[in-house]
Amino acid sequence: MQELLNTLTLGSIYLLFALGMALAWSTIGILNFAHGAIFVFSAFSAHIISEHVALSMPVLILISVLVGAAMSALTQWLAFEQILKRSTNHRSAEMRVLIGGIGVAAIPIAIVDKATASAPFGFANSTYKTEVYESMGLRMTNTSLIVIITGVGIAVALTLWLRASRRGLGLRAIGVDSETASLMGVNRTAMALGTMAIAGGLAGLAGALQVFQLQAMGVATGDQLLIKAFAMIVLGGLGSMAGVIFGAFALAGAETLIFAAKLGTWVDAVSFGLIFLVLLVRPQGIFGRQEVRRT
Amino acid sequence: MGVPVQRRRLLKMTAALAGMAMLAACGGGTGAAAQNAGGEGGIASNIKLMGVYDTTGPVAYAGVGASKGMKLAMEEIEKQAFLGPDVKLTLDEVDTAGAIERASSEVSRAIADSEVKAIFGPVSGQQAATVAPIVEQAGVPTIFNQAGSEGVVIGDFTFRGTAPMYSYYDIAAKYLADKGLTDVAVIYNGTFPTFAEIGQKEFPRLAGEHGLTVSSSYAVQSNTQDFTAQAQEIAAKKPDAVVLLLIAPQAVTALTQLGQAGYEGQTVGSSVQAAGNVAQAGEHAAGLVYPVDFSAAQDDETAVKFVEEFTKKYGKAPDQYAAEGYDSMWWLARAIKASGDSSRAGIQKGLQKVAAEGFEGVMGDLTFEGNDLRVKGVLVQWDGSKERLATE
Structure with a gap:
């Protein structure tokens, strides 16, 4: 039972980190490799302020969320949007965004x-x-309780919002076919900026928590978390927020069990090995649908 | 006819000079090594040194600290006219920024510059192990600080100014034995070579020597961030002490989670926890002891003077990395004086001569195993806000 509680806590930390990354990747097609740097810098900003003033948890979280949202939106506006505008095809754009993210990440780090x-x-x-x-x-x-409730609560709320709301539908439409979505009145640029701000805010929240x-x-x-988040999203199935939830807790569960078996240095080998085996059987991930294609 | 002949001669001379320059730049091969190692005799008025280490990146704290210590030593050497009234040491620094290939190329560049008489090598073990064969082959004396990995001190031209952590970890085992804390649990980072060696091999050996029992041992990875499971298991078993061989952020989390799990026994860390690196753990870190090669809390005269001078220059007390850098620079100065020769070969011979005799540094009585430093070390205790000596 204690292992289950530990898994829930660890999984919630992973989930909070991966949610923002998954949201941007599975909707507007931005695989943001600066997500980890935003996560660190947001928490660091709150730390700097807290060194001078004794602040409460909600205030520190708010600072971190705001810094994360601002950084992510700026990254989208100044870097990714410019890369997308200058790229001739989607494949090269994806690659350039990825490299651009790595470059952007280097500065705050x-x-x-x-x-x-x-x-x-x-x-x-x-x-x-x-x-x-x-x-x-x-x-x-x-703190564990707050992390679990926040992680699971936000993940469920985000899943429902994407499924049921008009904006959520618009975002998902961009994920399926951005050109058709634009023709149907979805403002891709504004939606992308908003999505990246939310993703960055989630990174800030995850960092503070x-x-x-x-x-x-x-x-x-x-x-370190970026690689794990990448694996969680792929395991759960790109495009599925439920998949991210599954991926986070599956990885946390595997790690907790491996630690319990005193095989600490095998955590990555076993966890990622299991993910690899699952993907061999189901390449689209556990919750991913084969027919879904990002443009 | 006269003009073309002169041109041909000029071309031949230029080609010969270019060939020599290329040979020196390559820095490899027996010929280059022999040329570089060749002694020139005498102490030059300006001795150029090159520092190739991380001043940014994950181990920047070690590079920055060592750099500060070296610069203070250089000031003192010059002020005291230790090498002569007009002799000046200059240190050009290059940041390797955590990149092995950058360390390698910068060291090759330093080798190619015949004005560079000695190198202070990378503080990262991987970088150091990569450049060690290069400086050995080129015959350029190189002192490494930190860089505790195997394959760093590999020949006559490679030296280390930091004692391996395992060589003074004995004082932690002795402290536990003296206090009667014989049942010990160990959590170690199995993917970090220094900690893996102590956790798997050296501490169990020391435990055996001091009558301690390692009742449980937990290996984790460098990317392990949560220690709840290990902390709860340890708290349930209630060993007398827990040895934490973890990198800085990991140790903060592990100490906190041990406290939250209800563990109240003695915690033992490593020198990584020095310089206030456990401050974030707050009350959970109070009482933690760890062996270090230097602490600003040391009360011997040499250390006290060093702390005073360092604090005057930089506005804060020195850490172990600064002490290592300081003693390393003095080792080099003593070497030049001992051999009376500031050439690469002269410095190499001098370093070996000083190492054979040992000397007193701010880290205490410095002895050497070959070209590798050994110190007695001190055990310090973190009281929740600062370090104090735990042993004499």
Whole structure:
């Protein structure tokens, strides 16, 4: 039972990180490799402010979300949109966006690296205090509870919004065929900017919550999660938010079990090996539909 | 006819000079090594050194710290006219930014520059292991700080100014034994070579020597960020002590989650936790002990003076990396003085001579195994806000 709780907590951290990345990739076709850097820089911005003023958890989260949203929207406006405009075909655009993302990521990471001298940073000066609850031999902190509720809550809300709302439908239409969607009145540029702002905001939220949950973040944390998020999205099925939820908890579950079996250095090999095996049988991912094609 | 003959001679001389320059630039082969290693005798008035290490990137803290320590030492060497009244050391630094290929190309560039008499090599183990054969072959004396991997000190021209962590980890095992904390759990980063070696081999050996029992051992990866499962299992088993051989952010999380899981025993870290790297863990890190090769809390005269001078120059107390850089630069200065020769060959001979005798540095009495530094080390305790000495 404790393993289940641990899986839920770890899975929720992964989920929060992967949601924004999945949203942008599966709708507007932007695989943003700067997502990890935005995640780190947002949390770092909140950390810098918290060093001078003792702030509460909601305020720190808000700062991180706003910084993440602004960074992501700026990246879309100044980098990705310009790349898309100048690219002759979708394939080359995808590749250039990917490379562009890596280039953009280097800037905030270099700033954080310089400012922290690679030391871990956190919210030690925050007014928030972690409480530990114990019941029937199970232990859980209030932070874990917040992470689980936020992660699952936002994932479900985002899934429902994409399925049921008019804007969600518009976004999904862009994901299927952006040209046809434009002809039907969907403003791709504005939608893309909004989507990237939401994705960045989610990265900021994930960053702040991760710092509260794990107490510290290193400059390389974003890159480590980026690879895992990529695997989660592909495992769940690109285009499916339910797939991301599944992918996050499947990876967290696999990791928790491998740790429980004392095979700690095999975590990546076994987890990614299992994902590889699943994809051999179902290349479109668990929840992915074969007929769906991004343009 | 006179004019064409002169032109041919000029062309021949130019071709010969170009060939020599190319040979020097390649820096490889026995010929190049022999040429570079050839002693010139005497101490030059300007001795050019090259620093090729990370000042940005994941291990920038080590490169930046070492650089500060070296610069302070250079100032003192010049001020004291240690090498003579008009002798000046100059250090050109290049940032490798975490890239092995950049380290390799910058070291090759330094080798090709005959004015460069010695190199301070990369602080990252992988980068250092890559450039070590290159400097060996070219015959350029190179001192590495940090870079604890195998394959770094591999011959007469490669030296290390940082003692391997395992060589002074004994003081942590002794501390536990003295306190009667014999039941020990270990969490180690199995993908980080230094920690993997201590976690798998050295600490179990030390435990055996000091009568400790390693009751459980947990390997994790460098990208492991959550330690809830390990912390809860350890808290349930209640060992007397937990040894954490983890990188900086991991240790903060592990200490916090051990505390949250209800573990109240002794925690033991590594030098990675020095320089306030566990501050984010707050109360959960209080009481943590870790062995280091240098601490600003050291109370011996040499260390106190170094801390004073460093703080005066940089506005903050030195960390272990600064101390390593400082002692390394003094090692080099002593080497030049000992051999009376600032050529590459002279410095190499001098470094070996000083290493054979040892000297007193800010890290204490420095001894060497071949070209590799050894120190006694000190055990420090983090009280929640600062370090203090845990042992004499």
